[in-house]
Amino acid sequence: MSAPLxxxxxxxxxxxxxxxxAQILDHVALTLPRGRILGLVGESGCGKSxxxxxxxxxxxxxxxxxxxxxxxxxxxxxxxxxxxxxxxIRGSRIGFIPQxxxxxxxxxxxxxxxxxxVMRWHAPAPPGVTGRRARMRHHRERLVxxxxxxxxxxxxxxxxxxxxxxxxxQRQRLMIAGALACSPRLVIADEPTTALDVTTxxxxxxxxxxxxxxxxxxxxxVTHDFGVVAQxxxxxxxxxxxxxxESGPTAAVLADPQHPYTxxxxxxxxxxxxxxxxxxxxxxxxxxxxxxxxxxxxxxHAIDDCTRRAPHFAETGAGHLVNCRLAETQPEAA
Amino acid sequence: xxxxxxxxxxxxxxxxxxxxVLTFFLVRVVPADPATAxxxxxxxxxxxxxxxHEYGFDQPLYKQFVVYLGQVARFDFGESAYSRRxxxxxxxxxxxxxxxxxxxxxxxxxxxxxxxxxxAAVYHxxxxxxxxxxxxxxxxxxxxxxxxxxxQLLFSMELDWLPLRGRLSSSMDAPPLVTGFMLIxxxxxxxxxxxxxxxxxxxxxxxTLSLGGLATIARFxxxxxxxxxxxxxxxxxxxxxxxSRVLIWKYVLKNSIVAALTQIGLLFGGLIAGAVVVETxxxxxxxxxxxxxxxxxxxxxxxxxxxxxxGVIYAAVNILVDLIHGLVDPRLREQL
Numbered sequence: 001m002s003a004p005l006x007x008x009x010x011x012x013x014x015x016x017x018x019x020x021x022a023q024i025l026d027h028v029a030l031t032l033p034r035g036r037i038l039g040l041v042g043e044s045g046c047g048k049s050x051x052x053x054x055x056x057x058x059x060x061x062x063x064x065x066x067x068x069x070x071x072x073x074x075x076x077x078x079x080x081x082x083x084x085x086x087x088x089i090r091g092s093r094i095g096f097i098p099q100x101x102x103x104x105x106x107x108x109x110x111x112x113x114x115x116x117x118v119m120r121w122h123a124p125a126p127p128g129v130t131g132r133r134a135r136m137r138h139h140r141e142r143l144v145x146x147x148x149x150x151x152x153x154x155x156x157x158x159x160x161x162x163x164x165x166x167x168x169x170q171r172q173r174l175m176i177a178g179a180l181a182c183s184p185r186l187v188i189a190d191e192p193t194t195a196l197d198v199t200t201x202x203x204x205x206x207x208x209x210x211x212x213x214x215x216x217x218x219x220x221x222v223t224h225d226f227g228v229v230a231q232x233x234x235x236x237x238x239x240x241x242x243x244x245x246e247s248g249p250t251a252a253v254l255a256d257p258q259h260p261y262t263x264x265x266x267x268x269x270x271x272x273x274x275x276x277x278x279x280x281x282x283x284x285x286x287x288x289x290x291x292x293x294x295x296x297x298x299x300x301h302a303i304d305d306c307t308r309r310a311p312h313f314a315e316t317g318a319g320h321l322v323n324c325r326l327a328e329t330q331p332e333a334a
Numbered sequence: 335x336x337x338x339x340x341x342x343x344x345x346x347x348x349x350x351x352x353x354x355v356l357t358f359f360l361v362r363v364v365p366a367d368p369a370t371a372x373x374x375x376x377x378x379x380x381x382x383x384x385x386x387h388e389y390g391f392d393q394p395l396y397k398q399f400v401v402y403l404g405q406v407a408r409f410d411f412g413e414s415a416y417s418r419r420x421x422x423x424x425x426x427x428x429x430x431x432x433x434x435x436x437x438x439x440x441x442x443x444x445x446x447x448x449x450x451x452x453x454a455a456v457y458h459x460x461x462x463x464x465x466x467x468x469x470x471x472x473x474x475x476x477x478x479x480x481x482x483x484x485x486q487l488l489f490s491m492e493l494d495w496l497p498l499r500g501r502l503s504s505s506m507d508a509p510p511l512v513t514g515f516m517l518i519x520x521x522x523x524x525x526x527x528x529x530x531x532x533x534x535x536x537x538x539x540x541x542t543l544s545l546g547g548l549a550t551i552a553r554f555x556x557x558x559x560x561x562x563x564x565x566x567x568x569x570x571x572x573x574x575x576x577x578s579r580v581l582i583w584k585y586v587l588k589n590s591i592v593a594a595l596t597q598i599g600l601l602f603g604g605l606i607a608g609a610v611v612v613e614t615x616x617x618x619x620x621x622x623x624x625x626x627x628x629x630x631x632x633x634x635x636x637x638x639x640x641x642x643x644x645g646v647i648y649a650a651v652n653i654l655v656d657l658i659h660g661l662v663d664p665r666l667r668e669q670l
Contacts, residue, residue: 058572091575098573103566108588108663118574162664178574188573 011068039233095179112159248320411639430514432620451555473549558590
């Protein structure tokens with residue numbers, strides 16, 4: 001098997017706060033093979049967005065990576081300088097689709113101005129096209145073509161409009177076109193459908209799925225919604241309180257969740273829930289996280305050892321990894 | 335955009351009318367009776383009455399107001415009781431000097447204040463920010479007359495780099511009067527020597543006058559940029575690889591200057607008031623010193639004329655600021 005496009009291992013990250021150091025990410029592991037869609041699932045505040053920001057190198061001030069690596073096309077992004085990241089990773093090889101397209105667009109510049117300026121910095125110049133004006137004309141043509149592909153009506157006219165003149169769904173289509181504009185290898189979508197209504201959400205998901213195959217990209221899809229993951233993603237990685245708890249092929253994880261947290265989370269999903277009980281207890285503060293498994297205080301199956309030592313990933317099926325002491329001790333055959 | 339401009343201009347009419355009503359009544363309400371002041375200390379009641387009649391003060395108020403409106407429309411504020419020259423002529427001669435000074439100060443404040451405020455916000459809580467914060471508080475707090483004298487002592491007396499006072503060296507022939515703006519007139523006449531000489535004379539008063547405005551603009555820009563930096567589109571633009579130079583000076587700044595722009599409009603009024611002090615210190619032949627004299631002698635026609643003209647200019651500047659707002663923010667164009 002060829003090397004994965006994105007491979008994050010043993011990632012630890014802390015943020016300096018007024019009350020001390022907060023351990024936001026702890027032993028995070030995530031693998032995205034080429035051409036696949038990986039759903040990164042977790043409740044809000046579990047560190048999904050921080051992980052995305054770490055990949056893009058846009059962590060807030062005060063955040064430091066304590067250990068681990070983020071291999072993207074076999075290059076450790078954590079070792080690159082801000083200049084290098086801005087020059088040849090962000091926008092160019094990694095495209096980004098934000099959560100709220102309304103807030104993500106700059107209100108006082110036209111859509112064309114914003115999307116084209118990213119292309120000016122990062123879109124590859126096609127062979128045979130020389131000179132600034134010819135390149136910009138080419139970028140413009142490509143952008144119009146992309147806008148048509150993401151089903152924006154009147155794509156030429158759209159470039160001169162301002163963000164507030166679009167509906168939510170249309171704005172998200174603009175962001176998708178923007179993410180694809182510079183022919184990236186990886187597209188990171190940070191809850192791209194959360195701010196949209198249900199029917200629009202479905203259209204956007206369909207569009208994203210078709211684009212992944214068509215443009216030969218891989219996608220890291222961040223969400224808190226298992227329903228969305230089931231529809232869209234090939235693989236799942238579940239996070240809890242800054243730790244990766246389970247990962248594997250979507251079908252396997254959804255059919256047979258191994259980690260008590262995944263089980264509880266799936267049981268909470270409105271489609272499956274017998275009752276709207278939720279999970280007892282609350283997410284531990286990253287300021288004084290338990291030393292072992294962070295889910296242990298809420299876990300009905302927890303044994304003493306869980307709170308003392310961090311668990312290790314155990315493979316319970318083909319590519320299905322569980323970060324739980326119980327899975328570790330269980331015999332493989334069970 | 336044309337609709338936006340038209341509406342904004344129409345909206346200024348009520349405020350201008352309000353200004354006229356206010357100025358009209360102010361003169362008639364103030365305890366210093368202009369007729370008594372004009373007649374002098376030893377005037378008989380008959381003399382005072384004659385002056386009342388001459389100035390129309392014995393007419394009913396509404397009649398006086400109609401007459402007043404007509405005069406304003408014709409830019410006719412009557413004669414100064416002091417110099418016996420038409421007030422409009424005095425204003426025409428002196429106003430360009432004041433405008434040249436205030437506009438230069440405003441430009442100085444804007445084009446220094448906006449970049450300084452932006453840099454402070456980008457280096458939030460680090461030394462450039464802290465330095466600017468101290469300086470901007472000082473800038474607002476320092477008395478203009480003290481700062482002016484310090485500047486004169488240093489740059490004119492000590493270093494002899496810049497002239498002490500006036501608008502043009504006495505050895506220099508003034509360029510032919512076209513606009514009244516010395517810089518423009520000397521350029522029109524091709525008089526490079528007069529241009530640089532005027533510029534030299536302008537530096538110290540403009541610096542003095544711009545100090546408070548510069549500090550205010552820098553502070554508002556800093557606050558605006560700090561707020562904008564928190565917004566999602568900044569994160570998005572960074573995630574999409576927009577270079578930080580472009581991000582700050584183009585995307586962030588355009589979103590942040592609205593508050594600073596409003597201040598620029600409001601500051602203009604303060605600048606004209608500040609010009610009174612600065613013109614006196616630097617012996618600048620503008621409207622400020624002229625107004626002070628008029629107030630001291632209760633020369634009410636001059637006071638009226640100056641107030642109305644400055645009011646109109648102030649309104650015009652604020653319309654201009656609103657129009658720039660519209661240019662900056664497409665959403666405003668549609669609202670108004």
